Amino acid sequence: MAAAAALAVAAPSPVPLQSVAAQATAAGSTGADSSSLAVLAAASDPAFVTQPQPxxxxxxxxxxxxxxxxxxxxxxxxxxxxxxxxxxxxxxxxxxxxxxxxxxxxxxxxxxxxxxxxxxxxxxxxxxxxxPVAASIAEPPHDTSVLAHHRARFTVTAAGTGPFSYQWQRQADGQGTWSDIAGATSDTHSFKSAPGDNGARYRAVVDNDHGPSTTSAPATLSVISGGGSLEPVERASLEWGVNNIYQGGNPANADCNFFSAGTQQEFRAQKGDVRIIHRATDGSAHGISNATKCIPSSQAQLNQRALFTNGTGTANSATGEATIEWKGAFTANAYAGMVTWYLEDPTLTIAEDGTGRLTATSGGTGSSRDNPGETEPVPPRGVTVATFSEVRLNTTAGPDGGVQISPEFSGVDYFPLTDGVRSTTSAIPTEVKEAVPDWGSWPESFVDFQYETGLSSYWHTSGLGADPDKPPFDLTVLFNSAPDVKNVPVILANPSTTGTAPYVEGRDLSITADIDGEADLQWQRSGSAAGAWTDVEGAREETLTIPNLGSSWNNNRVRIVATNSEGEAVSGALTVTTAPYSVPTFSQPPRDLLAVQGTKAVVPFRVTGNPPVDSKKIVLERSDDQGASWQRWAGAEYSEPLAGQKQQFAIASIPRSADGTLARVVAVNVEGTETVSDPFSVRVFRSTGKPQLVVVPDAPVDPDATTKLTVLGAGFDVPDWASPTLTYSLDVGLFDAEVWQPGRTGTRNWIATSPDSVSGQIHHGVMQQSGGAFTIGLTVPAGRLVPGHRYGVGAFLRLTDITNWQDTFDNRSLDAWSAVPLTTDPDSSENEQTITATVPEQAGEFTWTIDASDRAVTMTDAVNKGAYLQSTGDLKPVKVTDTRAAAPAWSISGQAGDFTGGLSGKYLGWTPAVLTDGAGAHAGTPVAPGIDTGDGLTASATLGSATAGHTKGTGTLGAALDLRVPTTTEPGTYTTTLTLTALS
The missing domain is CATH 2.60.40.10 (Immunoglobulins)
Known part of the structure; x- marks a missing residue:
């Protein structure tokens, strides 16, 4: 372990330099008043008969x-x-x-x-x-009529010289006093009306400071309240697209957030009174199919909508009150259906004051980012999907009636539930609110539900990149009608082929699509996903045949366009990739397999060819008689690679009996051509049932050569999170046994670690997935191992506090060690085995401390001693406690770096002392400053030590510091760091 103390020394100050003031006189100065300017007017040009006049x-x-x-x-x-x-x-x-x-x-x-x-x-x-011209009224406000509780708006247009100031006034009864309206100081006065405003008059006083103010003619407000009656509604429609999060298209018709009619995950274009439509660039509505659900209708936007029809209820056209219910549901499939949620049987309620809400039953499935493949049902419950205000109802049938409703979002806050208790801390951080002017949230009950689906902050501002897409779309309601949906051709199946890409050049390729109904067909091709598209000559059937496929088709896209009298439908695109024929070949053959008994063993490789290898016909075989006979390795599971990764076989729990066998991989392409890898050996090491490390090869290492090792680990059951902010991981590295071995506090002072780790660290999640086993490579650098020292690969737990990313290494439960012998060891030979036994320390402890609150040492100002400048000071006391039963030897040493400003650290020396006896402490040998000769404290020196068998107890060490620098040292303050290290 090590600690650092800061030292500061002040060199003597030089004699201050005297300042010399200088004066400068501006050339050409006349002494005239600088504010006076003389301008010589140019004479008029005589060629002008008439000049312009003021x-x-x-x-x-x-x-x-x-x-x-x-x-x-x-x-x-x-x-x-x-x-x-x-x-x-x-x-x-x-x-x-x-x-x-x-x-x-x-x-x-x-x-x-x-x-x-x-x-x-x-x-x-x-x-x-x-x-300037005094203000006047160019157009006064006009009489207006509104429903009670809806917004009234008056506007005045001023003439004259601007800018103008405005003050709106109100007269309550049409003949009384005019009163200023607080805050109504713009050319428009807008406010939410009340029944008591009926008959009130409004006018504007306009001024521009260039004459008397002017007052507009008054305008009368008529407020309609009451009256009318609730009339039945029988065929209302509701159209909604949620928000922009659900509008990102994908020309490949995959991985988009798509809608489906009904509560099931699978796509349905229509179910009951619910239909999924796309809005085209011209605003028209088109039906879609499973084949076209993710194809953008405008640039990258799906413009998809859920359309509910045949809504029933009541509405009062006079007061604006309405209650309308729809039957049916639509499902929003996030992440291409990985997370689904639905809204069922929505109900729209509008009050007389124009406020209202859309409610529904919501349910679905939940997933998490940590385990996205695992889902569980989210129980259905009633939610408020949208709230709104100032809605003006128009029950006129057809597209000219209805209502466009803008749900509330901006300024709406959300406080999440924690174990059923509403938090008092907003889910939208204060700094986000300050940075995002239109921050907001969907209604509380709906966001609560979405937190259970795992979509959480997609429904309120979070400060991340998706924020602009989160606000809800408008709701569109029509009365006794529904939008006209064009019956364009339906593409039942996008272009596909029975072949496997890349397609073999020189052979015919057939691509088919499935179009429902009568339509004119045209195949198109493009060299880019963004177009432009050109017609394939003569290709007007559902099947496109490309004879003698050439490389010119490589990476081209093909699609089919179907057109009828209602419009056109465009299929998804199929990318045509081509390559010459090649037999199956192991471009990366499998290597010798090393594993610990009972762990998951993996055989990576890469086999390629065109046509490609049939994944169902790749087999791992084993031979127990050195290749005389082969049989399929039972339990070996093949997995297709992800992008950029290798193919592999995995054996879930490799048995000890597999040690010494041979194995090979057999692969067959889709046309039946077979290839077989070279055999590789299998070594299975016996499991100890405890944390263990195996180093291969197990021969002595030449310290003068670079050596590559393979390290196997097993039995490392890394603990789960110690708390919500404390997480465990495993550290693995090559250590000098004097620096670390089992039983000691972990350290990062390794000689080498593996590039397969993260700076020596294997994370908790990785260890969990592997069942506590790992295989990593480790390179021993040449010249780093010292003959006579003991080395080994060690592993121990690391505990990280993610609030400040501080690490501690105090948990000894998974300490493990595998010795790495050297060829220079006197007893190393090919016929020897290394046996390592670890005896943990008995009760007791060895500790040493410096006062954490005061580790800075300030030296005296340097004094001129003739041959040098001298500064002195005292090291902060170092307290040493040793209560270990075995009382092993210990020592504490110190080493200084160079001072700031380029001053060498060798000029610092010390005289160690025992300040209080205890723990067998003896003072180290004095070190003289290196003013003439020597390295001073830049070479490690002992502050204090104790021999083996010393008495238990506590002692205190100190040292008198002596700094001697050349007399030519520049004045200033110099600082260095003295590092103390304890060994035992």
């Missing part, structure tokens, strides 16, 4: 500047103000006319003219003065 007009008035220049060929007028002079577009005539704005006040106008000789002339500058 003008004064009111704001909004018409202005004309003119010149007379005989023989002019070209004119360009210029406007000049404080920002500079710019040409005026389309001003190429002797005069320039425009409508003045108050912002033109003070600007000057001039014209540049080219004469017959192409010489340029510039006119005088003519100043424009624009006088």
């Amino acid at each position: 003008q004064t007009v009111p704001d909004g008035g018409s202005v004309t500047f003119s010149v007379d220049f005989p023989g002019a060929l070209h004119y360009t007028w210029f406007r000049t103000d404080a920002e500079g002079s710019v040409p005026i577009p389309n001003s190429n005539a002797p005069s320039y006319t425009f409508t003045a704005d108050h912002s033109d006040n003070g600007a000057t106008y001039s014209v540049r003219v080219f004469d017959r000789n192409a010489a340029q002339h510039r006119s005088d500058e003519a100043r424009l003065t624009v006088t």
Whole structure:
């Protein structure tokens, strides 16, 4: 173990430098008042018969500047103000006319003219003065009528010189006092009406500080409250697309978040009164099929919607009240159906004040990010899917009626449930709320449900990249009607082929699709997923045949387009990959198998060919008679590789009886051509039933050569999380036995570790999946092993606190060691075995501490001693306690690095001392500063030690520090770190 102490020393300060002030005199200074400017006016150009003249007009008035220049060929007028002079577009005539704005006040106008000789002339500058115009009313607010509790809106348009200020006023009874409305200070006054507002009048007072204010004519508000009656609703429709999270398409028709009619996971286009549709780019609705459910209808967007029809209930067109129920369900399949949830029997409720909600029964399946392949049912329950306000109902039948409802999201907070108790801490962090102006959440009960499905924060702002796609889409409700869904051709099956990619060049390739109903068909091809698509000549049937397939088709996409009188449907695309014929070949043959008895043994390899190998005909065989006969290895399971990985066989629990056998892999392609790998040996090491390490090869290692080892581990049952923030993992590395061996606190001071680990660490999840076993490679670097030292591969537990990523190594339950002998060991020979026995320490402990709150040592200011500058100080006390029964020897040493500023650490020395007796402590030998000779404390030196068999107890060590630096040392403060190390 090691600790560090900081040392600081101040060198003597030099004599301060005297500052010399300098004065500079600006060349050409006249001493005149800098605020006075003299401008020499240019003489008027005599070629102009008439110059432009100054003008004064009111704001909004018409202005004309003119010149007379005989023989002019070209004119360009210029406007000049404080920002500079710019040409005026389309001003190429002797005069320039425009409508003045108050912002033109003070600007000057001039014209540049080219004469017959192409010489340029510039006119005088003519100043424009624009006088402001008092505010007036261009258009007053108009009478309006609204339902009670719905939003009323009045607007006024002002004329005159802006900017304008506004103050809206209200008159309650049409003839009483006008009162200012607090906060109503813009050109529009919008507010939620109440029955008491009926007959009230509203007007706006407008001012611009250029004359008296002006007041608009009043407008009367009529508020309709009560009246009407609840009338039956029999054929209402509800259309909804959830949100943008569920609109990402996939041209390959896979892995999209798709909708399905009904509560089942499998896709259905229609079930009962529920149908799944796609909205095309022109807004029309199209039916879809399982083959086209993930094909974008616009760029990368699915534009999919769930359409409920035949809704029933009641509605009052006068008050806006309504209750409508629909029967049926749709399922939203997240992650291509890995997580599903549904809404069943939705009910829309709208109150007289325009507020309301959409409720439904929701259920589905739950999954987690840690184990996405495992799902469990989420019990159905009633939820509020959307809440809203200020809805204005229109029960007119058809597309001109109904209502578009915008669900609430922005500003809605969410507090999650923890073990059934509502948290007081928002799921949306404060810093996210400050950074995202439109942060928000779906309704509480719906988000509670989604936390159980595992989709959790997809339904409220989280500060991550998906936030813009989370707000809900509008709900569309029509009365006594439903959207017209075009009956475009239905693609029942996307293009496919019975062959296996890559397709063999030089052979015919047939690709088929399945189209329902009468339609005109056309196959198309493209060299890119993004298009452009071109027609394949003559390919107008459901089957596309490519004769004598050539490499020009490689990586091309093909699709089929079906067209009828209602529109067109486009299939998904099939990518055509080609390659020449090749027999099956082991591009990476299997290697010798090493495993510990009872662990999972894996045989990786890679076999390729075209046509490809038949995965059902790849077999692992074994021979118990050195290759005389072969049989299938019972229990060996083959698995197809993921992208970039190898194929492999896995033996779940390899028996000890497999030790010494031979094995091989047999592969057959889809056409029946067979290939067999070279045989490889199998070694199965006996299990100890405890944490164990096996190092192969088990021969002595040459310290002067680089050696590659294979390390097998078994029996490492790494504990689960010690707490929600403390996680275990396993560390494996090559150690000097003086640095670490079983029984000692773990350390990262290894000589080498494996690239198959994460900086020596094998994570808890990996160890769990492997059943506590591992196989890793480890390279022993040349020149790192010292003859006479003992080495071995060691393993021990690491505990990580994920709140601060601090590691501790105090758990000794999985300590393991496998010795690595050296060829230089005097007793090493091919006929010897190394037997390692570990005897744990008995009761007692060895500890040493420095005061954690004060580890900084400040030296005295350096004093000139003639030949050197000297600074002194005292090391902070080091407390040593040793109560171990065996009382082994111990020592504490120190070593200093170089000081900051490039000052060598060799100038530091010390005189160790025992401050209080105990634990057998003896002071180390003094070390002189290296001012003349020696390395000072840059070479490790003993602070204190004890011999074996010393008395138990506690002692304290210290040292007088002595720093001697050259007299030429620059003044300043220098700091170094002294590292203390304990060995026992």
